[in-house]
Amino acid sequence: MAAAGRSWGGGIYQIGVEDNGLLVGLSEEEMKASLHTLHRMAEKVGADITVLREREVDYDNDSPRKITEVLIRKVPDNQQFLDLRVAVLGNVDSGKSTLLGVLTQGELDNGRGRARLNLFRHLHEIQSGRTSSISFEILGFNSKGEVVNYSESRTAEQICESASKMITFIDLAGHHKYLKTTIFGLTSYCPDFAMLVVSANTGIAGTTREHLGLAMALKVPFFLVVSKVDLCAPPTVDRTLRQLERTLKQPGCNKVPFMVRTEDDAVTAAQQFAQSPNITPIFAISSVTGESLDLLKVFLNILPPLTNCREQEELMQQLPEFQVDEIYTVPEVGTVVGGTLYSGVCKEGERLVVGPTDSGSFLPLKVCSIQRNRSACRVLRAGQAATLALGAFDRSLLRKGMVLVSPEMMPTVCWVFEAEIVLLFHATSCRRGVQVTVHVGNVRQTAILEHIHGKDELRTGEKAVVRFRFIKHPEYLKPGTKLLFREGVTKGIGHVCSLQAITTESGHL
Numbered sequence: 001m002a003a004a005g006r007s008w009g010g011g012i013y014q015i016g017v018e019d020n021g022l023l024v025g026l027s028e029e030e031m032k033a034s035l036h037t038l039h040r041m042a043e044k045v046g047a048d049i050t051v052l053r054e055r056e057v058d059y060d061n062d063s064p065r066k067i068t069e070v071l072i073r074k075v076p077d078n079q080q081f082l083d084l085r086v087a088v089l090g091n092v093d094s095g096k097s098t099l100l101g102v103l104t105q106g107e108l109d110n111g112r113g114r115a116r117l118n119l120f121r122h123l124h125e126i127q128s129g130r131t132s133s134i135s136f137e138i139l140g141f142n143s144k145g146e147v148v149n150y151s152e153s154r155t156a157e158q159i160c161e162s163a164s165k166m167i168t169f170i171d172l173a174g175h176h177k178y179l180k181t182t183i184f185g186l187t188s189y190c191p192d193f194a195m196l197v198v199s200a201n202t203g204i205a206g207t208t209r210e211h212l213g214l215a216m217a218l219k220v221p222f223f224l225v226v227s228k229v230d231l232c233a234p235p236t237v238d239r240t241l242r243q244l245e246r247t248l249k250q251p252g253c254n255k256v257p258f259m260v261r262t263e264d265d266a267v268t269a270a271q272q273f274a275q276s277p278n279i280t281p282i283f284a285i286s287s288v289t290g291e292s293l294d295l296l297k298v299f300l301n302i303l304p305p306l307t308n309c310r311e312q313e314e315l316m317q318q319l320p321e322f323q324v325d326e327i328y329t330v331p332e333v334g335t336v337v338g339g340t341l342y343s344g345v346c347k348e349g350e351r352l353v354v355g356p357t358d359s360g361s362f363l364p365l366k367v368c369s370i371q372r373n374r375s376a377c378r379v380l381r382a383g384q385a386a387t388l389a390l391g392a393f394d395r396s397l398l399r400k401g402m403v404l405v406s407p408e409m410m411p412t413v414c415w416v417f418e419a420e421i422v423l424l425f426h427a428t429s430c431r432r433g434v435q436v437t438v439h440v441g442n443v444r445q446t447a448i449l450e451h452i453h454g455k456d457e458l459r460t461g462e463k464a465v466v467r468f469r470f471i472k473h474p475e476y477l478k479p480g481t482k483l484l485f486r487e488g489v490t491k492g493i494g495h496v497c498s499l500q501a502i503t504t505e506s507g508h509l
């Protein structure tokens, strides 16, 4: 039996393939016996098995011989389910929210926005029909690979309970005016993958190219979904597909498009995509007729999380660090922060410190309760998004971009840092003294470009080490973190290489 999976406690296994890759196949009886043994082995270790596909092989034999591919899923002992994050990108009106509505609510759309209604968060979104803030939607798969979603009036808690794999979609806004939200979502929520939605009737339009560029610059592997195929004649759909394939193959992109037309393709696409993010699976679907949605579900069910078990274990061994992305006041609960636990483990009742404040200090607080996907949770693990209730902690002391960390940690807080950057685009040239918006993880703040090492100015495509100074308050940064900056048409990417840390010990109260 050959394994084609990864090291997260499961994977895809091929029965009937020798370890040297020879496709010998098994007779029907041998296959039955092998599957039976595999089921027994899996039961012992608490894993689930789903048969993905069977193929006949020609191997010097008169009787038919087959190869069977099975998906083995073992949920780590310390975790409720496998967790995968997918950022959803796409131009305005490409059908992102509708697709999410259909996947997570289990009801098709009527072409006039019925499916997306469930997803809106703010009143003005319902009125204008645009998604302005980042929202999370969940889609579960049970051990048989069947979808578990809000259909049959399930609650988020029930979905979490019966799912062995959970996909959290991060719905990033498509309208250009919300570009900063899109960048924030990609840099701050550490998605495993991005799903770029393109409408079949418009093709590449508006922000599509920019989103594609952002996913590539931030090295988030992405797949494409061409939506609304029911609205166009087949030649129009083909034209959009060809346009996308051409763009993906361009030297700047260097991707290998993989059109998914059958269930078999969906299995292969998930396997290959997980091994090489250069492969870009493309689905052509309709949220109104439901065409090819099953292929997308097969793909999402098989897709393994990007961070493997070992990386996850390492992150969990570190001290807790929670990045604050949202701040709310909830009646009878008090101050609540939403965000992601970057490292460590955080328990209900834990005492942490939050900061940096404007003076660079950290303030003590207690995590009163934790919620994930709108249901209570006692322990939060690295990589998981959640909301933490902080009781009576004064909301006005908090801001997005802060971190909640262990009091034992010495966070590196700075006003000034150096970064190695590449200028992606600038109308003329970029000089000392310009102000740009810098995005680093969940930090977003205006900074002054104070110094360009070895140069007076920077032109499009040039690389340099530069020094930035935040203008409002100091921030918690770590060397090596990816960075993105922009101001009007100016855009650049890079990473933090060093920082001038200010002393924070005195701030620990």
Ligand SMILES: Nc1nc2c(ncn2[C@@H]2O[C@H](COP(=O)(O)OP(=O)(O)OP(=O)(O)O)[C@@H](O)[C@H]2O)c(=O)[nH]1
Pocket: 090, 091, 092, 093, 094, 095, 096, 097, 098, 099, 109, 110, 111, 112, 113, 114, 116, 129, 130, 131, 173, 174, 175, 227, 228, 229, 230, 231, 285, 286, 287, 288, 289
């Ligand atoms: N016929 C048809 N209409 C669709 C399909 N998908 C979405 N629509 C319609 O297209 C319109 C826009 O869809 P949305 O899901 O709101 O688009 P969006 O990309 O989320 O837009 P923003 O949130 O503004 O970025 C809605 O009226 C949907 O009903 C589809 O597959 N077929």
